[in-house]
Amino acid sequence: MSAETAPLKTNLPVPKKRPDSPWQIAIRRFARNRLAVIGLFIVVFMFLLCFIGPFFSPYDLYDYNKLDKNLPPSSKYWLGTDKLGRDILLRMMLAGRISLLVGLVATGISVIIGATLGAIAGFYRKWVDTLTMRIADIFMAIPTLPILIILGTILSDLKVEPSDRIYFLMLIIGVLGWSSVSRLVRGQILGLREQEFMQATEALGLKDRRKIFRHLLPNTIPIIIVSATLGVAGAILYESALSYLGIGVVPPTPSWGNMLSAANNMIDFRKRPWLWIPPGMCILVTVVAINLIGDGLRDALDPKMKK
Amino acid sequence: MKQYIIRRLLQIIPTLIGISIIIFAISSLVPGDYITAVNNPTMTAEKAAQLREIYGLDKPPVERYLTWVGNMIKGNLGDSLVHKQPVTTVMNNYVWNSFFVAIFSLIFSWIIATFAGVFSAKFQYSLFDKIVTLLIFLCMSLPSFFIGLLLIKFFALDLGWFPVGGMKTSGLNGSTWDQLIDIAWHMFLPVMVLTMLSTGSLTRYFRTSMLEVIRQDYIRTARAKGLKERTVIFKHALRNAMLPAITLIGFELPSLFGGAIILEKIFIWPGVGQVYLESINMRDYPFMLGFTVFISVLTLVGNLLSDVLYGAADPRIRLK
Numbered sequence: 001m002s003a004e005t006a007p008l009k010t011n012l013p014v015p016k017k018r019p020d021s022p023w024q025i026a027i028r029r030f031a032r033n034r035l036a037v038i039g040l041f042i043v044v045f046m047f048l049l050c051f052i053g054p055f056f057s058p059y060d061l062y063d064y065n066k067l068d069k070n071l072p073p074s075s076k077y078w079l080g081t082d083k084l085g086r087d088i089l090l091r092m093m094l095a096g097r098i099s100l101l102v103g104l105v106a107t108g109i110s111v112i113i114g115a116t117l118g119a120i121a122g123f124y125r126k127w128v129d130t131l132t133m134r135i136a137d138i139f140m141a142i143p144t145l146p147i148l149i150i151l152g153t154i155l156s157d158l159k160v161e162p163s164d165r166i167y168f169l170m171l172i173i174g175v176l177g178w179s180s181v182s183r184l185v186r187g188q189i190l191g192l193r194e195q196e197f198m199q200a201t202e203a204l205g206l207k208d209r210r211k212i213f214r215h216l217l218p219n220t221i222p223i224i225i226v227s228a229t230l231g232v233a234g235a236i237l238y239e240s241a242l243s244y245l246g247i248g249v250v251p252p253t254p255s256w257g258n259m260l261s262a263a264n265n266m267i268d269f270r271k272r273p274w275l276w277i278p279p280g281m282c283i284l285v286t287v288v289a290i291n292l293i294g295d296g297l298r299d300a301l302d303p304k305m306k307k
Numbered sequence: 308m309k310q311y312i313i314r315r316l317l318q319i320i321p322t323l324i325g326i327s328i329i330i331f332a333i334s335s336l337v338p339g340d341y342i343t344a345v346n347n348p349t350m351t352a353e354k355a356a357q358l359r360e361i362y363g364l365d366k367p368p369v370e371r372y373l374t375w376v377g378n379m380i381k382g383n384l385g386d387s388l389v390h391k392q393p394v395t396t397v398m399n400n401y402v403w404n405s406f407f408v409a410i411f412s413l414i415f416s417w418i419i420a421t422f423a424g425v426f427s428a429k430f431q432y433s434l435f436d437k438i439v440t441l442l443i444f445l446c447m448s449l450p451s452f453f454i455g456l457l458l459i460k461f462f463a464l465d466l467g468w469f470p471v472g473g474m475k476t477s478g479l480n481g482s483t484w485d486q487l488i489d490i491a492w493h494m495f496l497p498v499m500v501l502t503m504l505s506t507g508s509l510t511r512y513f514r515t516s517m518l519e520v521i522r523q524d525y526i527r528t529a530r531a532k533g534l535k536e537r538t539v540i541f542k543h544a545l546r547n548a549m550l551p552a553i554t555l556i557g558f559e560l561p562s563l564f565g566g567a568i569i570l571e572k573i574f575i576w577p578g579v580g581q582v583y584l585e586s587i588n589m590r591d592y593p594f595m596l597g598f599t600v601f602i603s604v605l606t607l608v609g610n611l612l613s614d615v616l617y618g619a620a621d622p623r624i625r626l627k
Contacts, residue, residue: 141607150334150587237448237450260453283450284453288448292444
């Protein structure tokens with residue numbers, strides 16, 4: 001900028017920069033949180049690895065190389081092979097697809113049920129609220145893991161096809177997890193419904209459904225995002241615990257949890273750590289990374305938590 | 308206060324009814340029963356029917372539910388089919404094994420969390436604080452079974468420092484003292500895993516509440532009147548920061564007595580969690596149902612306890 005033009009400009013009205021939207025502020029705040037960004041990179045990497053990685057693998061999930069049984073990691077099989085001669089790396093990537101999908105869909109189910117019920121309870125209050133929250137109390141007090149184990153056993157007893165089991169698992173984990181979301185959303189809605197913009201919707205004569213889903217719920221999205229992120233981590237842990245016990249995702253469909261159950265065999269546990277340590281590390285790293293993101297999002301989206 | 312407790316206790320009743328219905332309904336969906344699960348080759352259809360009649364397995368679900376609830380109110384949870392003893396006796400036999408692991412890990416995690424939380428709040432943004440923050444996340448996200456397996460692999464199998472599992476070395480005939488040492492030695496790894504699992508969120512809790520307290524005026528006053536920094540932090544600040552943590556004691560209740568299902572399975576620890584897992588596999592309904600309800604009751608009572616404790620500890624909170 002030259003010195004001559006500067007005085008001229010001062011006479012002109014300064015063009016006002018549009019203030020940043022809350023989302024832009026949130027993104028900036030998130031980007032400043034180094035741990036959260038690292039977490040995001042790890043999760044993106046995991047997704048790429050699991051969903052695109054298998055296309056670059058020279059092996060097939062059902063390649064039984066009888067000559068290459070139980071090989072330790074080498075340049076041919078980067079993470080070794082199992083007792084059927086299958087490539088562990090490929091199995092691990094495909095298992096990741098299942099584990100990540102179960103985590104995401106289960107949380108999606110929890111959020112849809114929880115947000116809807118929470119919004120309805122907070123909006124109508126009175127007996128609707130009391131009833132919904134009492135049911136939420138019941139779901140909160142029911143011990144999740146034991147019930148999941150019982151339900152998983154039922155799936156095994158009913159001889160559900162292995163390929164269908166993941167859908168049931170998503171449903172079960174999802175349905176059991178709605179209560180915490182519903183409480184959060186209800187609490188927010190109780191406050192939001194007293195605000196002026198709700199009087200405006202009243203004046204416009206909007207229907208209740210429109211008020212709830214178009215005007216109230218969108219305002220709770222930040223809090224839903226945070227609790228959903230943390231929920232995905234929890235759902236992945238539940239899935240892997242069940243699959244480890246042999247009542248979640250069952251072979252031949254691989255999941256990180258059921259790959260870990262190789263450790264139940266004493267010889268594999270002791271002599272062939274490449275069978276169970278890599279999937280275990282995947283669970284650990286993914287869950288840590290998701291929790292880091294969730295925490296970063298909480299700081300970024302919840303202005304009350306500002307330091 | 309008394310009124311508040313009574314009202315909360317009354318509120319628990321409908322919740323409990325709901326819980327018992329859900330738990331009963333889910334478990335009655337399980338196909339097969341104890342008789343088929345035992346898999347006795349000499350079992351004839353006639354004999355099976357006879358046994359079902361004895362155990363009351365032939366009645367319709369609604370009737371079974373009502374009998375079960377009726378007995379439960381009287382404090383009778385029925386007899387465990389596997390152990391051939393009252394459910395309460397079986398629970399009493401195994402719950403303490405779980406309790407000892409849980410109480411030790413509770414004590415350790417509170418001590419570690421207090422120090423880690425206090426110092427990372429005192430030196431916020433320092434390297435120590437950053438490391439603690441990262442460790443907190445690691446602990447909060449640990450899959451218990453994987454960490455348990457890793458520890459067994461390295462510390463028990465490869466290095467041979469600890470036993471692989473169980474609670475006692477079989478055939479050990481020493482003095483009481485030797486046996487206690489033996490049990491402590493077996494307990495080390497499970498306690499370590501449980502401590503790791505619970506320290507994360509606890510440290511975070513202490514750190515945040517410490518950060519809040521440390522900025523308050525009375526802390527500045529304490530420093531201004533020339534108190535030692537140690538006195539300021541541990542006496543004036545920590546006491547107030549601990550206040551909200553009292554509520555956590557209530558939430559610990561179910562984990563103290565509920566056992567750790569997967570961890571006990573991995574460490575072959577004879578705790579109630581492992582017995583519970585076995586009861587599900589064996590379709591031992593009385594135990595399975597009774598214990599699930601037991602954990603739910605603990606959760607509900609724990610919640611109430613933490614609310615009451617909070618009101619008792621902090622006069623600013625009025626419970627109505």
